Amino acid sequence: MAASTLAEVARLAGVSPATASRVLNGSARTPGPDIAQRVRKAADSLGYVPNATAQGLVKASSGLIGLIVHDIADPYFSAIAHGVQETARERHKMVLLATTDGTPGDEHTAVAAFAARRADSIVIAGSRSTRREDDGSNAQLAAELDRYCRNGGRVGVVGHPVVGASAAEGYHVVAVPNEELAAELAAELASTHSGGFVIIGAPEGLLTSDDRVRGFQRGLAAAGLPPAEVLRTGFNRTGGYEAGLALAQGILDAREAVQTPGGAAARPCIFAVNDVVAIGVVAALRAKGVKVPRDVLIAGFDDIETLRDFRPALSTVRLPLEEMGRLAALDGPAQAGGARDCISGQVVLRRSTETVPATLEQ
Amino acid sequence: MAASTLAEVARLAGVSPATASRVLNGSARTPGPDIAQRVRKAADSLGYVPNATAQGLVKASSGLIGLIVHDIADPYFSAIAHGVQETARERHKMVLLATTDGTPGDEHTAVAAFAARRADSIVIAGSRSTRREDDGSNAQLAAELDRYCRNGGRVGVVGHPVVGASAAEGYHVVAVPNEELAAELAAELASTHSGGFVIIGAPEGLLTSDDRVRGFQRGLAAAGLPPAEVLRTGFNRTGGYEAGLALAQGILDAREAVQTPGGAAARPCIFAVNDVVAIGVVAALRAKGVKVPRDVLIAGFDDIETLRDFRPALSTVRLPLEEMGRLAALDGPAQAGGARDCISGQVVLRRSTETVPATLEQ
DNA sequence: CTGTTAGCGCCTTCAA
């Protein structure tokens, strides 16, 4: 049994569908007050719910914002989703959700699905890749987005522009100064830490990770330090955990070795390219008996909500995740001219990189 | 500029729209191979994207699943959302997201919006309330859902049935044995813990919280213990934090007092009605210098993903959150007969309730 | 196997 239609309401109210339509939606001005009353009563008694699908067909706008994330249960993405949702709310739109599990090939499918539903705009979060194996997916995604924009759709991307996408009308990037912030972080750490540095990054070709690695190295260089060793691993907690396991023994050995000569000066400092990875690293280290910051320092990136109650308190770079989502869901940058909003982050040092003498640590 | 239409494709291919439609979608069987080829090429060259809106209008199904949560950034809800998304994926549907910030009044609005978009089904997560002030919202929500179901919509609710909703066709509850599990938890804790118990619950009338409080008390009673004191606070981290602050001084005082007589036997055990609240409590306690489990034991409920890396490891009741979402998004219970699926949970004891002698603790 | 016809529910010209 289908819902009642505008025609039924009109018939019951003894008016034409057109009139009913004018009353029930804000078409210019509501007709005669008496008529309006009748129509409204009829609609009410029938439990009339306007068919947004049909409305969307005749109007241009569908009132939908498409959102693409890797995993909605990941705190990084759910924070961004929260921001997108806020924009949607204040614009009286709804959010359509698609998840890709990080598979680039699924992105263009999602875009096509959104385009098919005539979403007013699309927000893409999640790291871009320039890896050889993703060339095909990138091309497909770029083509799909291009077409979508050409048809009047708006696209907001969090982080990097989609690889290969032409800077078409309606294409909008919320840029994150990953490199600069990573450099700042490195500078801050270098100012208090004298030991070696290790970077735990995602596989090369993941732009977000690459930027952060590059920035961190640049920061070290600027401080006159040698480049950090780079470990490549999965861009998630599991990847971090594996990297942590790989590092643990070395750290313990080094600690033993140094015990004799003098002090804990040699404890290394780890930079994980995001908090989720950092958390995985810490978990592995803890499992192996390595203590932070006693035996090793560590910093992450993003400042996800989870960190609020994570111990040891993790040094990181705070990103305004919700605002990034909010901005990406808007139709374009605040200032006209370039299709690019740039947000700002902030280095946040916490206990995980405190370099107080080891003897004072528990 | 609008996207190209089926008619354009048909014209370019020199066939009728009907034929083009048959080729581009799986209508029975694709027409002549040569024709099909032509149509496909035409569609390709025009960058044709079928208009799902129009398709939804003529067909019954819109391919949409509506999901209502309090806050998508809350790990409890994002885990459920993940499950819903999984079902959506395997059914080739998309998820429409609505958030209410816990405001019951927003729920019926969201349902109406979903109904307007002709969502195939709606999933509602988030605690039901029987508080007086929510009577109106409950009634509106029940009415809206009823109408939606009558029109052929399917509703899946996580936790409690919507207050006042008639058990209509298409209405489906994924029941959580909150009371039983809380009782089990109490029993387990009572078997190793001899001190007093304190429950930190949400305001009375929030069904999930009420069930857990009741179950916990029942479990204590079954173990021959007196009922726990119940503290009412907000059903979120902030509420937990405030409750924690309120408890901290008393715990410290009690600890001092007991120091003289004998041992740490009197340290209390806190049961927070969910993990998020428990985390807030722990944060407050930590800020006040109260250590867990040295000075106080604490357990939560849900086993959200965040707990994986939370220290001290928090005792809790594990709920299959993703599966709950998955089930709620299915059209009905596995076994026919009653519109009710019941999932099962499991008490998980971790360090936060370990009762080893205080002297062995760090 | 293909093309024609008739709507799905609604809005927006137009004419009255």
Added chain:
DNA sequence: TTGAAGGCGCTAACAG
């Protein structure tokens, strides 16, 4: 101010 007519893009019946 109100009603009638046409069409948004697509599909499902019918014809041919």
